[in-house]
Amino acid sequence: MRIDKLLAHSGLGTRKEVKKLLKTSIVEINGETVKDPKTQVNPDVDEVLIAGESLDYQEYVYFILNKPAGVISATEDDMHETVLDLLQPSDIVQEPHPVGRLDIDTEGLLLLTNDGALTHRLLSPKHHVDKKYFAEIKGIVTEKDITKFKEGVELDDEYLTMPAELTIIDIDTEEEISKIEIVIQEGKFHQVKRMFHAVDKEVLYLKRLSMGSLSLDPLLELGAYRECTKEEVQRLKA
Numbered sequence: 001m002r003i004d005k006l007l008a009h010s011g012l013g014t015r016k017e018v019k020k021l022l023k024t025s026i027v028e029i030n031g032e033t034v035k036d037p038k039t040q041v042n043p044d045v046d047e048v049l050i051a052g053e054s055l056d057y058q059e060y061v062y063f064i065l066n067k068p069a070g071v072i073s074a075t076e077d078d079m080h081e082t083v084l085d086l087l088q089p090s091d092i093v094q095e096p097h098p099v100g101r102l103d104i105d106t107e108g109l110l111l112l113t114n115d116g117a118l119t120h121r122l123l124s125p126k127h128h129v130d131k132k133y134f135a136e137i138k139g140i141v142t143e144k145d146i147t148k149f150k151e152g153v154e155l156d157d158e159y160l161t162m163p164a165e166l167t168i169i170d171i172d173t174e175e176e177i178s179k180i181e182i183v184i185q186e187g188k189f190h191q192v193k194r195m196f197h198a199v200d201k202e203v204l205y206l207k208r209l210s211m212g213s214l215s216l217d218p219l220l221e222l223g224a225y226r227e228c229t230k231e232e233v234q235r236l237k238a
Helices: 003-009 015-023 116-123 143-151 191-197 230-237
Strands: 027-029 048-050 062-067 107-113 131-138 165-172 177-184 202-211 225-227
Touching (some): 003 048, 062 230, 107 116, 131 191
Parallel strands (some): 107 202
Antiparallel strands (some): 027 048, 062 107, 062 225, 131 177, 165 177
């Protein structure tokens, strides 16, 4: 890896700013001052010092975000605020991306990382990763719906979903509002909304609670995020 790329990915500035930093002679690799931005460095082997202090480089970053409504699960968009707009500039330099997507009006857990292998594992249909949601439904959810979801629901495009686990949390018979939790293993476009539409009901509110072993941190306010712990990352990769 080039030293300018390493420094930029470590949050020390843009490539242009890093080149200026190198000219100040405060960057050392294995005890030797480095000024050439093209100098190759292996962060796993070489010791990199910035003004005498060791550079702590992380190849991969993992963030857990409590996505608010109105923000899209994308890295860039001309019309809407994206989940990357919620991150600090220093956390964007390693180019994290959202793992999967949540609809613009859906809240809750979203993992952001630059670890492509983990992203593939979590999204690959063959791994059957559970995704749990809380939802408020217009209509009375019944045991019949639970059975139907367990068998798989035929969507409007004739696609038959994989079995889903539907749990009734509370029912307001007067307002005809049901609170439920649902666990699915797919991520089809508007899937939860389309599943309830198939049984003549409407999703009024949707929030993702977990993905695989990763659960939404109850201390995270809407729009807030934090780094995943080492234990959380290890469980995701297990």
